[in-house]
Amino acid sequence: MKLSRRFPLVYVAGTGVRYILLGTVALIMSFPLLWMLLLSLKARPQSYASFNELLLAPLTLQHFGDILLGDAFGRYFINSLIVALVVTAGNSVFCLMTAYAFARKEFRGRGLLFSSVLAVMMIPPHVVMIPLYRMMVAFGWINTYQSLIIPWLVTPFGVFLLRQYIISLPSDVEDAARIDGASEWYILFRVVMPLCKPALTVLALYIFLASWNSFLFPFLFTNDAAHRTLTVGLAAFQSKNTIDWSHLMAGASISALPVIALFLVFQKQIVQGMTAGALKE
Numbered sequence: 001m002k003l004s005r006r007f008p009l010v011y012v013a014g015t016g017v018r019y020i021l022l023g024t025v026a027l028i029m030s031f032p033l034l035w036m037l038l039l040s041l042k043a044r045p046q047s048y049a050s051f052n053e054l055l056l057a058p059l060t061l062q063h064f065g066d067i068l069l070g071d072a073f074g075r076y077f078i079n080s081l082i083v084a085l086v087v088t089a090g091n092s093v094f095c096l097m098t099a100y101a102f103a104r105k106e107f108r109g110r111g112l113l114f115s116s117v118l119a120v121m122m123i124p125p126h127v128v129m130i131p132l133y134r135m136m137v138a139f140g141w142i143n144t145y146q147s148l149i150i151p152w153l154v155t156p157f158g159v160f161l162l163r164q165y166i167i168s169l170p171s172d173v174e175d176a177a178r179i180d181g182a183s184e185w186y187i188l189f190r191v192v193m194p195l196c197k198p199a200l201t202v203l204a205l206y207i208f209l210a211s212w213n214s215f216l217f218p219f220l221f222t223n224d225a226a227h228r229t230l231t232v233g234l235a236a237f238q239s240k241n242t243i244d245w246s247h248l249m250a251g252a253s254i255s256a257l258p259v260i261a262l263f264l265v266f267q268k269q270i271v272q273g274m275t276a277g278a279l280k281e
Contacts, residue, residue, distance in 0.1 A: 033256070033260070036249045036252055036253055036256070037249075037253055038054070038055070039245050039246060039249040040063055040064070040246060040249035040250040040252070040253045041059045041060060041061070041063075042054060042057050042059070042060070042246060043057070043058075043060050043062070043063075043246060044246065045057075045245050045246060063246045063247050063249075063250035064250045064253075064254065066247055066250070067247055067250045067251045067254060068254070072225045072228075072233070073230070073233060073237075073251060073254070075225065075226065075228075076225075076228050076229060076230040076232070076233035077230055077254070079148075079227060079228060079229050079230070080212055080229040080230040080231070080255075082145070083145065083148045083149055083211060083218075083229060084208050084211040084212045085208075086145075086149050087149055087152045087153060087207060087208075087211045088204050088207045088208045088211065090149070090152075090153035090154070091152075091153060091154065091155055091158045091203060091204070091207045092200055092203060092204055092207075094153055094154045095154055095155065095158030095159050095161075095162050095203065096162055096188070096192075096193060096196065096200065097188065098154065098159045098162075098163075099158075099159050099160075099161075099162035099163035099165075099166055100162075100163075100166055100188055100192055102114050102117075102159070102163045103162075103163045103166035103167045104166065104171070104174070114163070117156045117159050117160065118156070118160065120156045121156040121157060121160065125216065125217075126216075129216070129217075129220065132151060132217070133220050133221070136221055141221070142221055142222075142223075143221070143222055143223060143224050143226070143227050144227065145227065147217075147221040147222075148217075148218055148221060148222070148227070148229070151217075152211065155207065157206070158203050158207065161199060161202070161203055162196060162199055162200070162203065165196055165198075165199035166192065166196065169192070169195055169196075173191055173195075174187050174191055174192065177190075177191050201266070205262060205266050208262065209259055209262065209263075212230075212258060212259060213231065213259065214229070214231065215231040215232065215235070218231065218232050219231075219232050219235065230251075230254070230255045231255065233251075234248070234251050234252060234255060237251060
């Protein structure tokens with residue numbers, strides 16, 4: 001503010017430079033999405049000799065219709081939606097229960113157990129790929145919704161995030177409810193859970209986006225069209241066809257649409273949530 005009073009021109013110029021830099025970075029970051037959308041709206045984009053010809057070519061929505069009506073993409077979309085919603089709901093409940101126990105309950109080995117949760121966060125998913133696949137085969141869960149949902153109903157990140165958030169909450173309300181005769185389940189779901197709404201919102205968004213974009217394990221656990229998710233369906237579509245950029249980019253646009261919409265609506269909560277778990281005891 002002092003700089004704007006003493007040197008208004010310098011302040012305005014500095015602000016303009018910042019906006020130009022931010023706009024340039026935003027354009028660079030969004031260019032792949034714009035390119036994907038452009039290819040999906042053009043007929044046979046590989047036939048054009050220059051970018052100007054591609055840009056001036058007529059637009060068409062036929063590729064989106066072909067994708068939705070053909071190759072079971074509607075089924076893939078429903079599968080992804082079912083898996084993402086159930087996994088998100090499971091994490092919201094089970095991570096809250098686990099985090100509440102770590103934050104408020106005193107029991108033997110609590111520190112060791114929580115350290116093991118943090119240690120799991122450091123393990124790359126590729127390390128457990130083969131053991132988890134053998135487990136799914138032993139259970140007979142290949143090509144089932146169980147393999148796509150049950151292993152991911154609780155995540156270490158969710159437990160860590162909610163535990164740190166619950167620690168930051170005052171325990172007076174819980175003590176008052178306990179004095180009034182409320183059970184632990186009542187305190188958890190009627191007292192603590194409403195107070196954790198900001199952290200739960202961030203967790204739900206994070207888990208939904210991660211589940212929606214997941215490819216490796218759905219690719220390993222499904223080999224039939226009835227249980228494929230949208231990401232696996234796109235990979236299968238590309239492998240059994242020549243590189244049909246229009247239809248491939250149309251499918252990718254459909255897959256990215258929910259993610260982009262959620263980010264635009266909840267971007268503030270997502271950014272705030274990146275530091276919500278960094279609270280210290």
